[in-house]
Amino acid sequence: MSRILRKTQLSRDVFRMELEAPEIARERKAGQFVIVQVDSDFSERIPLTIADADEEIGSISIIFQVVGKSTLKLAQKSTGESVENILGPLGMPTHIENFGTVVCVGGGIGVAPMHPIAQAMKKAGNKVIIIMGSRTKELLILEDEMRAIADEFIICTDDGSYGRKDLVTIPLKELCERGGIDLVVAIGPPIMMKFCAETTRPYHVKTYASLNTIMVDGTGMCGGCRVTVGGQTKFVCVDGPEFDAHQVDFDTMMLRLRSYKPQEQEANHRCHLQEAVDKLQEQSK
């Protein structure tokens, strides 16, 4: 059991939760994630990245988007209530050192896992350039937190409602052109990570992507999270979640993410997903 210390709504369907988890708070490092099971027994186990942690309070923060039945169940929990099971920290921590200049590209909800990585990169002495992108202004999260870390800060929206009207790959390409980039870390939708990798490839800039795949146990047992990296089968939960983006077979990964689409659609239909999210939105107003 893990108590919800605080719940806030960051955008239309994105929530932040601070959960009591002293052991995870103590051990977690940038780049790691947790598995959450909202209620017992019949609930799904879902992987969520750790956005922040407070070792003194003994809490971690997770940021998640309501995309299906299980994330909706989680969003419907209130401060003071508990989630039944939480396991972590999982995955290999991000390799942090003073690389020189690091570009952090965060797309949509991907800004959440990027936050601790950018923080750690900054702390290690790197110059940190942050590119944040989303479809529209309302969907941007953690802008202030990220701005506070960045030496250089670029915001893009697809519709131009805020910052530059560009895809994140456009400023990324400009930075590559300008030169002096030692490392790129990209986290966001698979398609964004794929094109970030394609953008940096011609410039031979080392690029990491943090993958969020289908998982059940999160400890290496089920193999549902398998991806092809450099022609080899890797498990995101124990070998990742970060991999050399130039080696990742993103197309197959995107294909596999659709594995349970028909079942998920049915479940979303059954629980009237959008309606329920909007209701949460109303309540928080």
Next chain:
Amino acid sequence: MTYIPAEKLKEEAEQLLKEIDFNNLKPKDRLKIPMQEMPAQEPVARGKNIQEVALGYYEAQVRLEAERCLQCKNAPCIKGCPVAINIPGFIKAAAEGDYQKSVNIIKESSMLPAICGRVCPQETQCMMECTVGKSLKDVDKSVAIGRIERFVADWEREQGKMSLPHIAPPTGKKVAVIGSGPAGLTAAADVRKAGHEVVLFEAFHKLGGVMIYGIPEFRLPKVILDKEIENLLSMGVEIRKNFLVGRTRKLSDLIEKDGFDAVFVGTGAGLPNFMNIEGESLVGVSSANEFLTRANLMRAYEPEKADTPIFTGKRTAVVGGGNVAMDAARMALRVGAEEVYVVYRRTEKEMPARREEVEHAKEEGIKFMFLTSPKRVIGDDDGKVKALECVKYELGEPDDSGRRRPVEIKGSEFILEMDSVIMALGNSSNPLISQTTPEINVNKWGNILADDTQKTSMERVYAGGDIVLGAATVILAMGEGRKAAESINKLLAE
């Protein structure tokens, strides 16, 4: 083997019981008593439900089966048992109708009799050594030791009074047991008995390891598992679920910072193996671990209640020939597959699966394709599984395992239309402990190296079960857990 209705087995046994004069049985009379078949649910009906397939012996059957035992002085069966249960002893008590005595004899050696009676591969262990089977020249006609074991264990549970072992006074020593599968549970119980404090760490939200996520409800009902675990833990073991040693806490920290005097690692077989053939990433291909975990641990066989989805193809191929392959195939049938094929590259004789499971699978209509192996998985335009291309094999010379090596027959490729494929090819070791604990030496497959006292290369750390053995069985894991506990108790007595 053809299916015989449970009621008929009961009637026959009760009739026979009246005809035999048990006071004057000579060995040759005992050999004449027919081996008692396991009553089971009707095959077509059970393929559509999740309840236990094997129903357990009727009392008349237990008596008959137990009377088949010759009570050999040299007891060869005991040598076949990884935990050396006093088999003739418990069978004699069962024949006399003293079931409590019978189960107590088993419990001197095995803490989980209701489970072992169900899942042990008796035909390659105790039953293989049985004089009755040897006399009748058929291991399947050996005394059905596991079925008697199951009966007495179930009897005790149904009486509602499970006996607790004696626990020594507190020693002030503290032991960490990592993993709550058969190895960990056994080690925890034996260390606790010696009076040490025990903390049992489990990564999942439920205890039992492979017995909860892997072995299906229809073969090992969870209420039985829970009851056995509950009984074991009533000895006063502290449980820490959702705790992944290596990540939630480093193993070395348990010793250096948290004050544990010894650690037992029983983390089990980890990563599922794949064939590394074309098309294995297609939608509809999963490991048996994933398929069974979704079904069992996450309860996806109850789709009305469970949030975890499961892929329910109409035509499913399961690749492999072990118990896990049988479990996956039979589970696929129960979650909606209309046709299930088991594809195995050797013959039925080489299949490592428990005999009873293979028979049950056949009765349920699962089709077996022997001497066949997949070459690639073929997908449709949406990246979903459409077919499986296979190739035929023949048996060549024996290999290292003593089984004849299957050799591909060139040009024998053929296509099987399928919409889902489950890979049941065994597991490689989970890298978590070795990744995070460099002090522990592993072999080239990543299995932890342990000496004959189960001690690892790290001081105060012992290991056992599948993480040492590679994929093995519940009873072998229990045997190693027991041996490790003995070593730990010895270490802590110094």
